[in-house]
Amino acid sequence: MRRWSTPEAVRERLERLWSRGTLLAARVPTAEAPEPFPVEVSLTRPRTHEINEDLGAVADWADGLRRGSREGRGFGYDLRWQAQRNRVHGRQELPTAAVVPCAEDALKILGRRREAAAFDAVASATAEQAAELLPWLARRPLTALEHAEDWPKLLAVCAWFRDHPRPEIYLRQLDIPGVDTKFIESRRRLLGELLDLVLPAEAVDTRYTGARGFEARYGLRQAPTRIRLRLLDPELAIRGLTDLAVPVEELARLDLAADTPPLRQLLITENQATGLALPPVPGTAAILGLGYAVDALGAVPWLERVPIAYWGDLDRDGFAILDRLRGVWPHARSLLMDRATLAAHRHLCVPDPRGAPSAAPPERLTHEEAATLAELQAGDAEAGPLRLEQERIGMGWAEERIPGDNQATLS
Numbered sequence: 001m002r003r004w005s006t007p008e009a010v011r012e013r014l015e016r017l018w019s020r021g022t023l024l025a026a027r028v029p030t031a032e033a034p035e036p037f038p039v040e041v042s043l044t045r046p047r048t049h050e051i052n053e054d055l056g057a058v059a060d061w062a063d064g065l066r067r068g069s070r071e072g073r074g075f076g077y078d079l080r081w082q083a084q085r086n087r088v089h090g091r092q093e094l095p096t097a098a099v100v101p102c103a104e105d106a107l108k109i110l111g112r113r114r115e116a117a118a119f120d121a122v123a124s125a126t127a128e129q130a131a132e133l134l135p136w137l138a139r140r141p142l143t144a145l146e147h148a149e150d151w152p153k154l155l156a157v158c159a160w161f162r163d164h165p166r167p168e169i170y171l172r173q174l175d176i177p178g179v180d181t182k183f184i185e186s187r188r189r190l191l192g193e194l195l196d197l198v199l200p201a202e203a204v205d206t207r208y209t210g211a212r213g214f215e216a217r218y219g220l221r222q223a224p225t226r227i228r229l230r231l232l233d234p235e236l237a238i239r240g241l242t243d244l245a246v247p248v249e250e251l252a253r254l255d256l257a258a259d260t261p262p263l264r265q266l267l268i269t270e271n272q273a274t275g276l277a278l279p280p281v282p283g284t285a286a287i288l289g290l291g292y293a294v295d296a297l298g299a300v301p302w303l304e305r306v307p308i309a310y311w312g313d314l315d316r317d318g319f320a321i322l323d324r325l326r327g328v329w330p331h332a333r334s335l336l337m338d339r340a341t342l343a344a345h346r347h348l349c350v351p352d353p354r355g356a357p358s359a360a361p362p363e364r365l366t367h368e369e370a371a372t373l374a375e376l377q378a379g380d381a382e383a384g385p386l387r388l389e390q391e392r393i394g395m396g397w398a399e400e401r402i403p404g405d406n407q408a409t410l411s
Helices: 007-019 048-053 055-067 103-110 113-129 131-139 141-146 148-163 181-185 188-198 248-253 272-276 291-299 301-305 316-328 339-344 367-378 395-401
Strands: 039-042 078-086 090-100 226-231 243-247 265-269 284-288 308-311
Touching: 007 039, 007 090, 007 103, 048 055, 055 090, 090 103, 103 113, 113 131, 113 141, 113 148, 131 141, 131 188, 141 148, 148 181, 148 188, 181 188, 226 248, 226 272, 243 248, 248 291, 265 272, 272 284, 291 316, 308 316, 316 367, 339 367, 339 395
Parallel strands: 265 284, 265 308
Antiparallel strands: 039 090, 078 090, 226 243, 226 284
């Protein structure tokens, strides 16, 4: 008897339609989502030998289905019956399918009328204020329902950006009634999906993606990239200061290569701790801990006249950052990112948690750098791909190999 369908089979079918968003998508006006009703659920029913063995149990089963139907509850599903002749018991009427005729009956069975009403409010407001979002609403109805309480604010943000495309102000300066900065910051990804549909193509800079690219994508000003600069030669001090953090725009105006004495070389370290540990080096400055933001240095034109060395982790990220730096300053050289350094510190390597790479290696590496990266990725049989973090390299080893006041070393 446990194999025979019960009212729960109808509910399970409707729950699947709900979890796929089908029931809500059909409620979106003019979105052309397919109409799922009527929903017909085929019933697994007793076989002939089961009827012969226990006709009473079969009758109880059919009665249970009837009690759960519109006939028994006043809402829900209708049963489709079919006559079946039996050699022992003669003609029997058995239910073969349950048919849910409309959305209202489905929502009552599921107990989701309140959620549907909330979604209807979302769909109605969207149709009135931003009809271009209706197709998105039909594709992502459960996401919209999840944010139903916030939907008026989300529409208000979309309306503001539609009226003020690429405003070139800070996010904190947006003046949208009832919407604070934190609301937008915590919903960047969702708002991005909506703004892409609401705004004209020229108002969206598609080079930037995701939550991190929100400001640049929609024309908001971004907090300036701050450059941590250490002057490793006291002779280069700026009014006695040797450790500064300045916006990249100000660094661009601070032409250290034209000062007296001039900056003769620049070291860039991937990690801040390593940059802080660098020893005094004549004619030298260091930029610390920019990571993947190294391409911001492309806004500093006087670096074209300064030899640059980059010291990063010996791993996929370190070489990718070096590659990115060369995208703006091709004359940049690497420091301590070679096979000799790897060989001397191989016992300090650790497994690369990301495993084997799925993408091709960076294109702007030298033969020596590419060979070092390939050796790391080959790893060993037990640990797999390896990485050597720059903090694991002894400063004694490093100091012996940091170039001094000699441009030829880096050129």
